[in-house]
Amino acid sequence: MTIATVARRAGVSRQTVSNVINTPDVVRAETRERVREAIEELGYRVNQAARQMRTGRSRLIAVRIEPARDGINGSVLDRFLHGLTDAAGLAGYRVMLYTADGDADEIATYDELLNAYDLDAFVLTSTHHGDPRTSWLAARDVPFVTFGRPWGAPDTHSWVDIDNAAGTAAATEHLLAAGHRRIGFLGWPAGSGVGDARREGWHRALGPWGSSFEATDSVESGAAGALSLLRAEEPPTALVCASDSLALGALQAARELGRDCAVIGFDDTAVAQAIGLTSVSQPLAEAAARCMGLLAELLDGRAPSFPTTVLLPPSLVVRQTA
């Protein structure tokens, strides 16, 4: 079975069949449909090796997998990875995994991977201030996109991110609408792009009179932080939290004090679903699909000459705790 067979059946040229497979956007919808029907009728399976020879590409992209974490927030990047593998599969790409311990190790791993495998591109996650990875790849003309904006740096590459500030702003507005006025924030130490954005959204929606507490991202320090806030003279009646882990700690603290306190988490993890925690949900599958879309544009030479940036709005999932 070859592309020629499909072309004959669909009554189009071989180039058109190739376009439908590799750059469907350039083919008219009606023609595309006819070619896809022919592909289906004939049971044609795109031969990757043959395609690679034609296009000079491996259709292999690499992404880092994080060490297994406590399981509450660690699931966020797992969900992104599921979405990326799905989107890559639909676009005819495969995903290769690697692990790395810090930026320097990750850059050394790029070097090793690029020497060893015929990789097309990288998807970078967990961007942060002073991130050296993107300039390393850019200097070597290696195509990549990042899930996460280049914090504190200009947009010199394409990226997809979630509007974290919009998420906590929506959470805070939900609490204001329910009549809360003293709304606290339980967040991470300053300096992390994501954490600062989540704090900023709360601050923007509430104004300058809220109290906040900085904690490392665990249930225990969430509980300790919430205890400290709730024991203040004018304690908050509601808490917006930078993660579901912190929110879970806040719920424990409120229960321990016998206090009614509305709590909203962030990430809409399985734990939030299980315990009825109101939480901000990130559109991770969409973020992954957009990353893949930007990469495909880059690899097909269809990308505009300036970087594309995609900021996706999160949504508030209202359950029992607020």
Added chain:
Amino acid sequence: MTIATVARRAGVSRQTVSNVINTPDVVRAETRERVREAIEELGYRVNQAARQMRTGRSRLIAVRIEPARDGINGSVLDRFLHGLTDAAGLAGYRVMLYTADGDADEIATYDELLNAYDLDAFVLTSTHHGDPRTSWLAARDVPFVTFGRPWGAPDTHSWVDIDNAAGTAAATEHLLAAGHRRIGFLGWPAGSGVGDARREGWHRALGPWGSSFEATDSVESGAAGALSLLRAEEPPTALVCASDSLALGALQAARELGRDCAVIGFDDTAVAQAIGLTSVSQPLAEAAARCMGLLAELLDGRAPSFPTTVLLPPSLVVRQTA
């Protein structure tokens, strides 16, 4: 920097350096140490492409990633994947992901992947009765191991599995020791290897007088199943569940009825940790490392001529609910 430089520094032959990198077991510990020190001092990075040319191998293994699920039990295979990527990295391999919708689609994907990429081996998960994937790979001499035994079929390939029955037996014995006598089981419909094994462990530890209920794996059907068991004339005072999702449903049902009922889940997910659910924990990182170890043996030609089977014991994590 080449292998020759390392060999000169360590005062050994090039072959010995190559052995330390590719088949360390065949080198004496003392020599191995000296070569490793030389590698470290010289900052030598094994060049994968060069190694591939020497060994004729890509050092690339493929594993399926499941569609994202409800997040409670879906995390089990994610944890296995993290462990596999870690173990593969240590052994000098990389992991490639693919998705598949059913056995036939997975087999078609093997065909495509083997045509397109120079893959060394597959790791198969979610083995089941009448699984056609293993014989397809075996017929084509493609190296593979399975995480999960060949249910209802002879051991014709190497596998690693968790002793599911031992897990529910331990849970049941824990409840018996606490004085419970009427211990119910909330499990999946008969026919799934894993589900049947979990039921069997409970049955073995308790004897023939327990009541059980079959439910699909969700919080809602767990709650419905538990309600039905708890409304019986002589209701159980404790429930062993085939998953944390079912256990969460059981807890909801007991609360709804205002009934005290001990509950034990399976998988020790983040949800179990968050709500204090006693649960059976699978040694997933170890299972992944053992899979990688068996594969490395196969690929290095060090495997015995008969299949190796590894059955790992799970452990009970006791929290508040039992």
